Amino acid sequence: MAAAAALALATPFAIKSADAATTPAATSVTAAQALAAVQANMTTANKVNSKPHINTMTRAQNVNVYQVKPGVYAYTSGMAIDTDGSDSDPDPDHQGETTWQDSNGKALGAHHVPFYVLGDDCWDRTSPCPHFFYQDHNMTGRQFALMFYNGKVIGSIFGDTQTANNQTTSDNDSRELGEASVKAAQLLGIPSSGTTGGVDNGVTVVMFSGSSWVVSGTNATLNDNAQARVQQALDSLGTGASTPPTTPPGSTVFEAETGTLSAGGTFDSNHLGFTGTGFANPANAAGAYVDIPVTAAAAGTKTLTFRYSDGTTVARPATISVNGTSRGTLNFPITADWDTWSTASISVPLTAGANTIRVTGTTAVGAANIDSVTIS
Numbered sequence: 001m002a003a004a005a006a007l008a009l010a011t012p013f014a015i016k017s018a019d020a021a022t023t024p025a026a027t028s029v030t031a032a033q034a035l036a037a038v039q040a041n042m043t044t045a046n047k048v049n050s051k052p053h054i055n056t057m058t059r060a061q062n063v064n065v066y067q068v069k070p071g072v073y074a075y076t077s078g079m080a081i082d083t084d085g086s087d088s089d090p091d092p093d094h095q096g097e098t099t100w101q102d103s104n105g106k107a108l109g110a111h112h113v114p115f116y117v118l119g120d121d122c123w124d125r126t127s128p129c130p131h132f133f134y135q136d137h138n139m140t141g142r143q144f145a146l147m148f149y150n151g152k153v154i155g156s157i158f159g160d161t162q163t164a165n166n167q168t169t170s171d172n173d174s175r176e177l178g179e180a181s182v183k184a185a186q187l188l189g190i191p192s193s194g195t196t197g198g199v200d201n202g203v204t205v206v207m208f209s210g211s212s213w214v215v216s217g218t219n220a221t222l223n224d225n226a227q228a229r230v231q232q233a234l235d236s237l238g239t240g241a242s243t244p245p246t247t248p249p250g251s252t253v254f255e256a257e258t259g260t261l262s263a264g265g266t267f268d269s270n271h272l273g274f275t276g277t278g279f280a281n282p283a284n285a286a287g288a289y290v291d292i293p294v295t296a297a298a299a300g301t302k303t304l305t306f307r308y309s310d311g312t313t314v315a316r317p318a319t320i321s322v323n324g325t326s327r328g329t330l331n332f333p334i335t336a337d338w339d340t341w342s343t344a345s346i347s348v349p350l351t352a353g354a355n356t357i358r359v360t361g362t363t364a365v366g367a368a369n370i371d372s373v374t375i376s
């Protein structure tokens with residue numbers, strides 16, 4: 001009974017939701033806006049660590065932590081699944097303890113509490129620590145964080161630590177970032193099995209330091225208490241300078257979702273940061289396309305700038321045609337994930353009035369997700 005109530009309250013904020021009760025008020029910062037604000041500040045100038053962290057899932061040494069505003073720290077990594085604590089789990093690595101406890105002193109339950117994992121110590125044993133070490137940043141157990149993934153955001157707490165470097169029995173390493181509890185994975189729609197679950201990339205964790213962001217509660221209430229802080233945290237991050245993207249004077253934006261798709265394509269809204277009401281997701285096939293209707297005030301050579309995302313590991317080249325005539329191929333290189341948008345431009349002749357721009361994928365994976373085309 002308590003579990004059912006907790007689940008209802010813990011429904012993650014959907015970016016596009018038909019349910020008015022879960023849609024933030026118009027004056028509130030949305031998940032997409034807050035993530036854009038965070039990403040705009042994940043810059044070299046704001047990097048906290050001088051040596052890279054390790055993605056727990058892929059073991060790539062390419063994870064950095066950024067101070068995105070005073071006292072707020074963000075990283076993007078994969079998510080490995082932590083099953084530890086007071087809930088039983090078939091995972092052979094399951095341990096009964098978590099580093100931090102609930103307000104009754106009980107080990108956290110990985111199936112009830114959305115928690116994230118940080119390094120247990122400064123791996124290098126030097127000060128200042130060349131890595132992000134929570135003790136240096138006014139953080140302790142049950143410190144609140146937002147976790148963003150695939151169009152969703154949840155609240156979570158700092159619950160467990162990655163094995164210290166004085167334990168040599170496994171490849172665990174306190175430089176790792178990218179692990180969270182079964183419950184966090186479930187709320188974000190990530191496979192949550194401790195042995196086969198997790199995701200390699202695309203999870204952004206935004207940690208809020210200071211005693212006012214320490215969440216109290218028991219294993220039965222911590223999830224609700226964490227979700228109750230989500231909107232306040234989003235609002236504190238603001239909307240970010242990069243959303244919506246600035247349009248240079250004299251240019252016009254045409255949204256891909258006003259167009260039409262070849263068979264198998266869909267207009268989606270399940271990734272963060274799009275403009276308009278969604279984006280085009282052409283079918284995963286060579287020759288699959290999206291047609292975008294545009295208008296030009298006068299005939300002439302214009303620059304088409306496509307806003308797109310490709311969260312895979314390979315570029316998605318596509319030919320660009322105007323009114324049925326091919327005008328060249330753009331490469332559409334990969335972006336950090338499906339929530340990150342980049343641009344690709346090409347010069348083409350347009351006729352006065354209505355024109356149709358077709359983006360056709362040339363490889364078996366099809367074209368990238370296309371948000372819009374800007375004419376300048």
Ligand code: GCU
Pocket residue numbers: 268271281282284312338365367368369
């Ligand atoms: C994922 C992603 C889609 C994308 C697709 C693809 O399913 O969520 O937005 O279009 O991959 O590979 O094209």
